[in-house]
Amino acid sequence: xxxxxLIITSILLVLLASSQxxxxxxxxxxxxxxxxxxxxxxxxxxxxxxxxxAKSNSYVRMAYxxxxxxxxxxxxxxxxxxxxxNSYFSRDYINAIPSYEHxxxxxxxxxxxxxxTNCYSSIGLSYHFMSQDDKAIPYFINALKMCEKDxxxxxxxxxxxxxxxxxxHNQKYAIEYYRKAALINHEILDLVSLAVDYNGxxxxxxxxxxxxxxxxxxxxxxxxxxxxxxxxxxxxxxANLGSVYVNYPDSLDKAKNVFTEALNKFKELGLNQYExxxxxxxxxxxxxxxxxxxxxxxxxxxxxxTDQYNRGxxxxxxxxxxxxxxxxxxxxxxxxxxxxxxxxxYTDSLVQKEKYEQIVNLEKQYETEKKENEIxxxxxxxxxxxxxxxxxxxxKILGFITASLLLLLVLFVLLKYSDKxxxxxxxxxxxxxxxxxxxxxxxxxxxxxxxxxxIAHDLxxxxxxxxxxxxxxxxxxxxxxxxxxxxxxxxxxxxTNNIFxxxxxxxxxxxxxxxxxxxxxxxxxxxxxxxxxxxxxxxMANQKQIKLxxxxxxxxxxxxxxxxxxxxxxxLISNAIKFTPENGTIEIDAKNTGNEVLVxxxxxxxxxxxxxxxxxxxxxxxVKRKGTNNEDGSGLGLVLCKEFVDKNNGxxxxxxxxxxxxxxxxxxxxxxxx
Numbered sequence: 123x124x125x126x127x128l129i130i131t132s133i134l135l136v137l138l139a140s141s142q143x144x145x146x147x148x149x150x151x152x153x154x155x156x157x158x159x160x161x162x163x164x165x166x167x168x169x170x171x172x173x174x175x176a177k178s179n180s181y182v183r184m185a186y187x188x189x190x191x192x193x194x195x196x197x198x199x200x201x202x203x204x205x206x207x208n209s210y211f212s213r214d215y216i217n218a219i220p221s222y223e224h225x226x227x228x229x230x231x232x233x234x235x236x237x238x239t240n241c242y243s244s245i246g247l248s249y250h251f252m253s254q255d256d257k258a259i260p261y262f263i264n265a266l267k268m269c270e271k272d273x274x275x276x277x278x279x280x281x282x283x284x285x286x287x288x289x290x291h292n293q294k295y296a297i298e299y300y301r302k303a304a305l306i307n308h309e310i311l312d313l314v315s316l317a318v319d320y321n322g323x324x325x326x327x328x329x330x331x332x333x334x335x336x337x338x339x340x341x342x343x344x345x346x347x348x349x350x351x352x353x354x355x356x357x358x359x360x361a362n363l364g365s366v367y368v369n370y371p372d373s374l375d376k377a378k379n380v381f382t383e384a385l386n387k388f389k390e391l392g393l394n395q396y397e398x399x400x401x402x403x404x405x406x407x408x409x410x411x412x413x414x415x416x417x418x419x420x421x422x423x424x425x426x427x428t429d430q431y432n433r434g435x436x437x438x439x440x441x442x443x444x445x446x447x448x449x450x451x452x453x454x455x456x457x458x459x460x461x462x463x464x465x466x467x468y469t470d471s472l473v474q475k476e477k478y479e480q481i482v483n484l485e486k487q488y489e490t491e492k493k494e495n496e497i498x499x500x501x502x503x504x505x506x507x508x509x510x511x512x513x514x515x516x517x518k519i520l521g522f523i524t525a526s527l528l529l530l531l532v533l534f535v536l537l538k539y540s541d542k543x544x545x546x547x548x549x550x551x552x553x554x555x556x557x558x559x560x561x562x563x564x565x566x567x568x569x570x571x572x573x574x575x576x577i578a579h580d581l582x583x584x585x586x587x588x589x590x591x592x593x594x595x596x597x598x599x600x601x602x603x604x605x606x607x608x609x610x611x612x613x614x615x616x617x618t619n620n621i622f623x624x625x626x627x628x629x630x631x632x633x634x635x636x637x638x639x640x641x642x643x644x645x646x647x648x649x650x651x652x653x654x655x656x657x658x659x660x661x662m663a664n665q666k667q668i669k670l671x672x673x674x675x676x677x678x679x680x681x682x683x684x685x686x687x688x689x690x691x692x693x694l695i696s697n698a699i700k701f702t703p704e705n706g707t708i709e710i711d712a713k714n715t716g717n718e719v720l721v722x723x724x725x726x727x728x729x730x731x732x733x734x735x736x737x738x739x740x741x742x743x744x745v746k747r748k749g750t751n752n753e754d755g756s757g758l759g760l761v762l763c764k765e766f767v768d769k770n771n772g773x774x775x776x777x778x779x780x781x782x783x784x785x786x787x788x789x790x791x792x793x794x795x796x
Contacts, residue, residue: 144170161185161197168204175208182208199228199237206244215248222248239268243279246286255286262286277306277315284322293326300326314355317346321359328366337366354391360384361400368407377407392599398427402441409444414452421445439468510549518542588614641683641769645793648678648712648719655691662699663708666751670695672710680719681791686766690774693759694723694786700749701784702727718772719792724785730778738776739764763788 145167152163164185171178182204189197206221222241229237242265249258262283269275284299304319324339344359361384367377381403388396405420424441427433442465449458521538524531595602595610602610652672663670680687691710698708706726713720728750730738741761767774767788778784 157188158192158194161189161192161194161201164188165197165200165204168208172208172211175212178208179205195228195232196234199225199232199234202228203237203241206241210244210248213251215252218248219245235268239265239272239275242268243282246282250282250286250289253289255290258286259283273306273310274312277303277310277312277319280306281315281319281322284319284326288322288326288329291329293330296326297323313346313350314352317343317350317352317355317359320346321362324362324366333366333369337363340366353387354393357384357387357391357393357396360387361396361403364400364403364407368403368410371410374407374411378404381407392595395427395431395433398424398431398433398437401427402437402444405441405444405448409448409451412451414448417448418445418452421448435468439465442468514542514545514549588618641686643681643683643770643791645679645681646684647676648674648680648721649676651680651682651684651688652691652710652712654684655688655695659692659695659699662696666699666702666704666706668699668702668704669707670710671707672712674710674712675714678712678714678719679792681793682770682772683766686770687790690763690766690788691721691723693763694788697759698723698725698727698784698786701725701747703750714792715789717792718789720787720789722785722787724783726783729780729782729784730776731780735776735778739774 148163148167148170152160152167155163162185164181168178168181168185171181182201185197185204186201188194189201202221202225206218206225209215209218209221222245226238226241229241242261246258246261246265249255249261262279266276266279266283269279280299280303284296284303287293287299288296300319300322304316304323307313307316307319320339320343324336324343327333327336327339340359340362344356344363347355347359360380364377364381364384367373367380370377381400385397385400388394388400401420401424405417405424408414408417408420421441421444425438428438428441442461446458446461446465449455449461521542592614595607599607652674656670656672660670695708695710702708702725708726709722709724711722711724734747738760764774767790770790772788772790774786774788776784776786
């Protein structure tokens, strides 16, 4: 049965402490057992190491190879299923789906209905999380057909179908499926799931503006959450009730009271971030009571809390809409227009964000298919070459036999042999071309491996930190001391900063690799580029009390693409901060040397060895080190720097002394050259 990401992650974190001993035990067992038994052991190892996707997939591949060799269809199907799960839990839904589809083909042959249900449900959830619910629903329906005898699973699938319809704004269908799920959960006495179904029904009625029905089901959900002792869900149900009461002119005081009760519940549970949502609801109630000043205060407090707890675009959009309506009713049309503009801008941003995510998914799918086609093409070429070599060998043998039997045809054989020498030369030339193609493919594979390595490790690890710490805080907040909570918050902040910087470099690198990054050089003051780069780095330097010194002529002109050079500066200075201890110094210098401007970034950090220095700017480099405060690094930034400097007709290099510091230099044209 498919679980939510947070639940799966928490279970894996709890099991992590004992997983290594289990891994060692299973590895020892695999060495002693016969080959036919090993696939099952490797699949167990894959499940235990699921937090490390690369390692887990390596065990699945070992299981797959042995299962294929020994014709073990059950283990083959399970291997494909595990491949899909590893991609699914890494949120790589595009690659998860084909693996599940392969598993379905095998499970159909094995007539394994339970595993088929899991596969169909997993594909449905993958499409749902990619906001492709029209594709998700048919798979949920197939899962539903396979699990008719399992009432609990049937109720869950029905609720998933309802959720998909709700996301597509098919609220009538959503209500229908929620009610079917609710009937089953009522029968099996699963009160928590029943309350969740009621909550979904209420939300659909609210979107249909059927407030009475929405109020009825929100009340039922609240009563069940209260009965089962689910305080967090109860607080959410109270907030939902307030959002309905606010639509009744005679129940506005009740709406405020319910919102206040929900807020108190959230604070008791340590979920202070939800105060932003509650204040938005109270602001709406106050506005409809004509208490415009108090409504504006509530909305502004909600805005402040939204930024403080990073509650996202959606809530901020609702607040801006509420402020615009309140100011309009109060007669302050200038302020109303201001917030109406902000509301429109944020609404457009949400749409653009959804479109961007869809484009990223499509691009990722295209790149994956492109690489697979290139590999298949190369394999086909290699097979043709092998066939030709075999054929030539057979012809040579035949020639020698003919020569020994037919002495009169010696001349003919010699001519034939001469022709063969020419063919072999042509073949060798073709082999050289193939070898050259292989070298180019290795470079492409290095880029691909670099990208997947970043996704699998550098992006996953800080995400796991955020998920792990947030889980601990959400479950046992009161058990930790203030210092421990402060440390958790610091680690979460550091991890999210790492994620942001990594995603920024990944996006710029992917745009460059796919030819979507336009090179637009202009004559511009170097100071403007440097100021833009430093604007986002001062806070990083201040955290480590690092002094930034920069020496340059304010009127110094360069001829370059400003965004590319800003990216180069931002990466070099960010690296210098990362590898410089606290209270260190970083010096940025730029000077005109004739037709070029030479820029240097010097730090007093930990320095680099000669071996690391020689491999810094290579895509296949494995130079990855922790910063002085244990900051993560992917090595992608310097590759991006070299690519952007090359595009600007410049050069980049580095000098370093271990323990003393490093200096990074790059040159760019000072003026345009015809």
